[in-house]
Amino acid sequence: MFSYRREVTIEWGDCDPAGIVFYPRYFAMFDASTAALFAAALGYNKFEMLSRFGIIGIPMVDTGAKFLQPSKFGDIISIESQIESFRRTSFNVLHRVLRGETLAIEAHETRVWAGRDLANPARIKGVAIPGEVKEAFGV
Amino acid sequence: MFSYRREVTIEWGDCDPAGIVFYPRYFAMFDASTAALFAAALGYNKFEMLSRFGIIGIPMVDTGAKFLQPSKFGDIISIESQIESFRRTSFNVLHRVLRGETLAIEAHETRVWAGRDLANPARIKGVAIPGEVKEAFGV
Amino acid sequence: MFSYRREVTIEWGDCDPAGIVFYPRYFAMFDASTAALFAAALGYNKFEMLSRFGIIGIPMVDTGAKFLQPSKFGDIISIESQIESFRRTSFNVLHRVLRGETLAIEAHETRVWAGRDLANPARIKGVAIPGEVKEAFGV
Amino acid sequence: MFSYRREVTIEWGDCDPAGIVFYPRYFAMFDASTAALFAAALGYNKFEMLSRFGIIGIPMVDTGAKFLQPSKFGDIISIESQIESFRRTSFNVLHRVLRGETLAIEAHETRVWAGRDLANPARIKGVAIPGEVKEAFGV
Numbered sequence: 001m002f003s004y005r006r007e008v009t010i011e012w013g014d015c016d017p018a019g020i021v022f023y024p025r026y027f028a029m030f031d032a033s034t035a036a037l038f039a040a041a042l043g044y045n046k047f048e049m050l051s052r053f054g055i056i057g058i059p060m061v062d063t064g065a066k067f068l069q070p071s072k073f074g075d076i077i078s079i080e081s082q083i084e085s086f087r088r089t090s091f092n093v094l095h096r097v098l099r100g101e102t103l104a105i106e107a108h109e110t111r112v113w114a115g116r117d118l119a120n121p122a123r124i125k126g127v128a129i130p131g132e133v134k135e136a137f138g139v
Numbered sequence: 140m141f142s143y144r145r146e147v148t149i150e151w152g153d154c155d156p157a158g159i160v161f162y163p164r165y166f167a168m169f170d171a172s173t174a175a176l177f178a179a180a181l182g183y184n185k186f187e188m189l190s191r192f193g194i195i196g197i198p199m200v201d202t203g204a205k206f207l208q209p210s211k212f213g214d215i216i217s218i219e220s221q222i223e224s225f226r227r228t229s230f231n232v233l234h235r236v237l238r239g240e241t242l243a244i245e246a247h248e249t250r251v252w253a254g255r256d257l258a259n260p261a262r263i264k265g266v267a268i269p270g271e272v273k274e275a276f277g278v
Numbered sequence: 279m280f281s282y283r284r285e286v287t288i289e290w291g292d293c294d295p296a297g298i299v300f301y302p303r304y305f306a307m308f309d310a311s312t313a314a315l316f317a318a319a320l321g322y323n324k325f326e327m328l329s330r331f332g333i334i335g336i337p338m339v340d341t342g343a344k345f346l347q348p349s350k351f352g353d354i355i356s357i358e359s360q361i362e363s364f365r366r367t368s369f370n371v372l373h374r375v376l377r378g379e380t381l382a383i384e385a386h387e388t389r390v391w392a393g394r395d396l397a398n399p400a401r402i403k404g405v406a407i408p409g410e411v412k413e414a415f416g417v
Numbered sequence: 418m419f420s421y422r423r424e425v426t427i428e429w430g431d432c433d434p435a436g437i438v439f440y441p442r443y444f445a446m447f448d449a450s451t452a453a454l455f456a457a458a459l460g461y462n463k464f465e466m467l468s469r470f471g472i473i474g475i476p477m478v479d480t481g482a483k484f485l486q487p488s489k490f491g492d493i494i495s496i497e498s499q500i501e502s503f504r505r506t507s508f509n510v511l512h513r514v515l516r517g518e519t520l521a522i523e524a525h526e527t528r529v530w531a532g533r534d535l536a537n538p539a540r541i542k543g544v545a546i547p548g549e550v551k552e553a554f555g556v
Contacts, residue, residue, distance in 0.1 A: 022290075024170065057155070064201070161429075298476065
């Protein structure tokens, strides 16, 4: 399926006193990579995606990561992202981080295509992922 | 086994444009909770723990979280943390986030008790977890 | 004038490879301190403040800080915050960070009491700070 | 004097519930821009700069920013950075953020070229900025 790869430079501020990436920063990078994956497939960015489809976001419901190799500031990593599967209101994403030829991290995400619950606007609920979004990924 | 609970106020800066916590922030909270768990068991903080045992940190090798309920700024959550198991050089931590009576998140971590590799100081390697650390947790 | 003091524990994830606080983290702490200052004066939190007065936030227009002493993870700092002055639609805040008896940081902020521009909802504009907010600070 | 410009995409996770950048994130961007400015002038990255000159970092001692226009996720900003002046052990940096033709932010920094205090390794102290660093900036 459609995949997207981007390079990220590890910054000083991404790293902890051990000199390696503070792992929550990777999740922020993965969040940006998932946004970039959709933007690459759809041809417009997440801001426009949300307003076009009237959703409030694609919040995380389940995520995990295996950290195989640490990275330090100044390193340049590649993050390769792809949709693993679409369901009616949710989808899975896989991220692989490579440093040179070395696989450094494997991560997975389950996210929801989420709108406001009209019966209770304070609540968020899954809504059906539009066909044109799935089609943009070749599904 | 020994467990530790702390309350965290969700701040404006923890939240995203959907008004709910940007999930990488939870991992930063869990990292602080794991540090607080050790501090509560040992009686001194992580800074002293690292210098006392000559390690460079307790880096993450595997983590995951299920997000069952979102939280928004102003909410106060409880994070309950405990060691699930110790092995020779690594250990598992569980975190449960409660908002009132509601279980909001379940997370797990596998971390390594890590020193410098003396043969290659640029590398990090697992070292044996001291007996007195395990004893502090009643193991 | 009314002031508010809170203690903050410096976490591992707040620190950089030099082992001291990555300074952008202080600004996140100051943002939370300004929210806590208003909550202490008003008796309800920022979430309720925004919905009660129909504003979208109190965005920063000018800030600065002098970093006199670094702090490292495990340190406990006190952040003392107070309103320096209110104007019609904006206000100034001062923060002083103490580590023990030592003054570690002095910071100032100018923020706007901000609503949506009704003529252009994509824009943010200053609106008059309600009298009851100023009164809560004894102005 | 030598200047450096880079483009930064504002990510979802950079933004707050008002939908605009949470301002501490800009300081993290400026920190990365200062690192990139030195890397562009010297021809190698900050990691190598620190090890080559035996310093522990270039910590901030004074910074400030004026936020003239907010940015939202999906926006692409340009950050233009330059050294304003070098002194014996410290230096000033200016950053200008542009969104299209619009000046969005002006910021300044004073940083120290910092080593360990040999008499007290827990302390950080300013050391003389090497001539070859100044020369790389045409000073």
